[in-house]
Amino acid sequence: MKKNNSTKGADFFLQQKYPVKLLTLNIWGGHLRQPLMEFIKSYQEIDIFCLQEVYNSAQYKISYCEKKFSLNIFSELKELLPKHTAFFTPVVGKEYGIGVFIKQGIKILEKGAINIYDNPNYPGYGPTHSRNLQWVKCVSDAHIFFILNVHGLWSNMGKTDTPDRLVQSQKIKNFMDSLKAPKILCGDFNLRPDTRSIKIIEKKMNNLIRKYDIKSTRTSLYKKEEKFADYIFTSPDVSVNTFEVLKNEISDHSPLFLSFQL
Numbered sequence: 566m567k568k569n570n571s572t573k574g575a576d577f578f579l580q581q582k583y584p585v586k587l588l589t590l591n592i593w594g595g596h597l598r599q600p601l602m603e604f605i606k607s608y609q610e611i612d613i614f615c616l617q618e619v620y621n622s623a624q625y626k627i628s629y630c631e632k633k634f635s636l637n638i639f640s641e642l643k644e645l646l647p648k649h650t651a652f653f654t655p656v657v658g659k660e661y662g663i664g665v666f667i668k669q670g671i672k673i674l675e676k677g678a679i680n681i682y683d684n685p686n687y688p689g690y691g692p693t694h695s696r697n698l699q700w701v702k703c704v705s706d707a708h709i710f711f712i713l714n715v716h717g718l719w720s721n722m723g724k725t726d727t728p729d730r731l732v733q734s735q736k737i738k739n740f741m742d743s744l745k746a747p748k749i750l751c752g753d754f755n756l757r758p759d760t761r762s763i764k765i766i767e768k769k770m771n772n773l774i775r776k777y778d779i780k781s782t783r784t785s786l787y788k789k790e791e792k793f794a795d796y797i798f799t800s801p802d803v804s805v806n807t808f809e810v811l812k813n814e815i816s817d818h819s820p821l822f823l824s825f826q827l
Contacts, residue, residue, distance in 0.1 A: 584705065584706065584806075584824075584825070584826040584827070585612050585613065585671070585705055585824065585825055585826065585827075586610070586611045586612045586613070586822070586823070586824045587611070587612065587613040587614075587615065587712070587749060587751070587797075587822070587823045587824075587825070588608060588611045588613070588614050588615070588820055588821065588822050588823075589614075589615040589616070589617075589714070589751040589752055589795065589797060589820070589821045589823075590614075590615075590616055590617070590795075590815075590816060590818060590819075590820040590821070591616075591617040591618050591716070591752075591753040591794070591795065591816055591817075591818035592616050592617065592618055592619060592638065592815075592816055593618055593634075593816035593817055593818065594618045594619075594620060594626065594628065594632070594634035594635065594638070595619075595620060595634055595635025595636075595638035595641075596632050596633065596634055596635075596816070597814075597815050597816060598635045598638070600813075600814075600815045601638075601815045601816070602641070602642075602645060604813055604815045604820075605642060605645055605646065606645055609645075609646060609648070611668070612667070612668045612670075612671060612705075613665065613666070613667050613668070613671070613712055614642075614646070614649070614664075614665065614666040615663075615664075615665055615699075615712065615714040615751050615752060616642075616663065616664045616665070616666070616714075617663050617714070617715075617716035617752055617753045618661075618663075618716065618753075619638060619639050619653065619661070619662055619663055619664040620634060620635060620636045620637065620638050620639065620660060620661055621637070621638075621639035621640070621653050621655070621659070621660055621661070621662070621664075622636070622637055622639075622640065622660060623636040623637070623660035623661060624636070624660065627657050627661055627689070627690055627691065627692075627694070628690070628691070628692075629690060629691060636660075639651070639653050639664055642664070642666065643666075646666050648668055648669050649666040649667060649668050649669065650666070650667050650668075650669065650673060651664060651665070651666050652664065652665045652666075652667075652676055652699065652701065654678045654697050654699040654714075655697075656694055656695055656696060656697050656716070657687070657689070657694045657695075661694075662697070662699075662716075663697070663699050663714050663715075663716050663752070664699075664714075665699055665701055665712060665714050667701060667703065667712075670705075671703050671704070671705050672703065672704040672705075673701060673702070673703055674702040674703065674704060674709070675701070675702040676699075676700065676701045676702070677699075677700055678697045678698060678699050678700065679697065679698050679700070679736070679740055680695060680696070680697055680698075680736075681696050681697065681698050681715070681717075681733045681736045681737055682695055682696040682718045682729060682732070682733045682736075683695045692719035693719065696715075696716060696717060696718050696733065698713055698714070698715050698736075698737060698740065699713070699714040699715075700712065700713045700714075700740075702746075705827070706827070708747070708827035709746045709747075710746055710747040710748060710749070710803070710827055711744050711746055711747070711748040711749070712748075712749055712751075713737075713740075713741070713748060713749065713750040713751070714751060714752050715737065715750065715751070715752035715753070715754060716752055716753050716755075717730070717733060717752070717753065717754040717755045717756060718730055718733055718755060719755050720755070723757075723791060724755055724756050724757045724760070724791050724793065724794065725757060725760060726760045726761050726762050730756065730760075730762045731761060731762055731765070733762070734761075734762040734763070734765040734766050735765055737750070737765075737766055738765050738766055738768060741766075741769075741770070741800075742769070747799075747800050747802045747803045747827050748799075748800045748803070749797065749798070749799050749800075749803060749823070749825065750766070750770065750796075750797070750798040750799075751795075751796065751797040751798070751821065751823075752795065752796070753794050753795050753818060754766075754794065754795070754796050755794055756793070756794070756796075757791065757793050758772070758774060758775055758793055763796070766796075766798060767798070769800065769801070770798040770799065770800055770801075771798060771799045771800070771801065771803075771805075772796065772798055773796070773797045773798070773799065773805065773808045773823070774793070774795075774796050774797070776808075777808050779810055780792065781793065781810075781819070782794055782795040782796075782810060782818060782819050782821065783817060783818060783819060784814045784816065784817055784818065784819055785814060786814060786816070786817040787817035787818070794818060795818055795819065795821055796821075797821055797823050799823075799825065802827070803825050803826075803827060804825060804826045804827070805823065805824075805825050806824040806825060806826065807822070807823070807824045808821075808822070808823050809821070809822040809823075810822075
């Protein structure tokens with residue numbers, strides 16, 4: 566398979582005729598709302614969006630920072646994507662979490678979430694909240710497959726291994742091992758590629774960040790040194806047509822694009 570690290574605009578991908586197209590992105594709470602909405606609008610032909618840091622009719626932001634976030638971005642995205650079915654999984658109250666948008670035509674058999682990190686002492690603000698894995702069981706062209714969306718545990722110690730992160734990765738792996746169908750796991754894992762936590766997830770899965778020799782998943786808006794956070798993993802029975810880290814600066818995370826077939 567030819568490796569391709571280049572970045573291309575929306576028009577290139579919308580001209581391609583791939584069976585299933587997926588895009589994952591940490592939307593930064595909708596901080597760059599207008600560029601984000603324009604980007605999503607230009608990518609409406611994407612079949613599956615997996616998004617992290619999503620507010621849903623929130624009364625307040627959970628971050629201490631001074632940045633302005635879009636507290637109703639989930640509903641706004643639903644309006645922008647009328648041909649997609651939207652699922653929101655909260656991780657803080659009912660107002661902040663992760664979201665999946667699946668285009669009509671892909672049949673949804675089941676959906677749910679599992680807890681991968683629990684913080685019962687979370688004060689209501691900050692990034693140390695509990696974490697959930699969001700999953701959807703789908704059918705496309707008579708093929709069953711699973712989409713798994715994750716926003717992994719944050720740590721003020723950087724993107725390295727911690728005991729909680731190792732447990733989190735093992736929970737993710739155990740759940741994936743229980744799914745007897747092709748699967749795509751994606752999202753913001755808050756992890757470096759060389760961690761044991763990533764190696765746990767890589768067992769029986771293809772790490773596309775590693776396979777395609779990606780150098781960074783962050784945009785210039787991210788000012789810290791760490792260059793990795795976002796990943797897509799595919800099971801061996803998923804055939805990858807294209808994998809790209811897009812150059813669009815609509816967050817401090819880069820969008821990851823995948824086209825695949827089963």
